[in-house]
Amino acid sequence: MSDEDELILSELEDDDLVQQMYDDLYDGLRDEIMEAVHILLERGWTPYDILTKALVEGMRIVGIDFRDGILFVPEVLLAANAMKGGMGILKPLLIETGAPRLGKMVIGTVKGDIHDIGKNLVAMMMEGAGFEVTDLGINNAVEAYLEALAREQPDILGMSALLTTTMPYMKVVIDTMVEKGIREDYIVLVGGAPLNEDFGKAIGADAYCRDAAVAVETAKDLIARRHNQRAAV
Secondary structure (H helix, E strand, O other), rough: OHOOOOHHHHHHHHHHHHHHHHHHOOOOOOHHHHHHHHHHHHHOOOHHHHHHHHHHHHHHHHHHHOOOOOHHHHHHHHHHHHHHHHHHHHHHHHHHHOOOOEEEEEEEOOOOOOOOOOHHHHHHHHOOOOOOEEEEEOEHHHHHHHHHHHHHHHOEEEEEEEOOOOHHHHHHHHHHHHOOHHHHHHEEOOOOOOOOOHHHHHHHOOOOOHHHHHHHHHHHHHHHHHHHHHHHH
16 A cells, blocks of 8 residues: 555545445455554544444445345455454454444354355354354354354354255254254354255244345344344333
């Protein structure tokens, strides 16, 4: 980056800088995003406002264009990586200030499956939307999911599979949760190329999400419904 570029970023008014951050996120420019986050912090913005008004809103735009087929996986991964740069600065500050978060998610690819691009994308987009995400990685047996649920106490469990042969393992996990009497404690979201809505219903998941943008929308919707139900009790 040239000095001239840096000069311009710091000379922008707040509103223009936030607009520029949307563009930089969209273009996957990690260094620029990190610099802009520092500038806003220096100007007295709270970490929560930077997260929600700049980063989350910027990723929402990315998510819409991904859903509509304007952006593709490589571009979204770049945007998410830029977002992560900004989040790295904000995370410790958010923990310090006890900022509210949308919810907590545990996500992992199921046993026998080592595909993780889709799962990584969902994890990044969920973080981008303001969720706290614990990523268990690939090849997770039922015990790994159960241990993570007990340890992390999330709102959501996300499972991913890319092989038709590993899809049925999702049912093993859900059936085990039912047996242990903990199924109703969590929202269960499933995804992956060979899955569909009927499969999600058949195995007892709360929802099938065809891509990362849908996963974020579905998670927000189900969390809101859950809060409303609890409030009504």
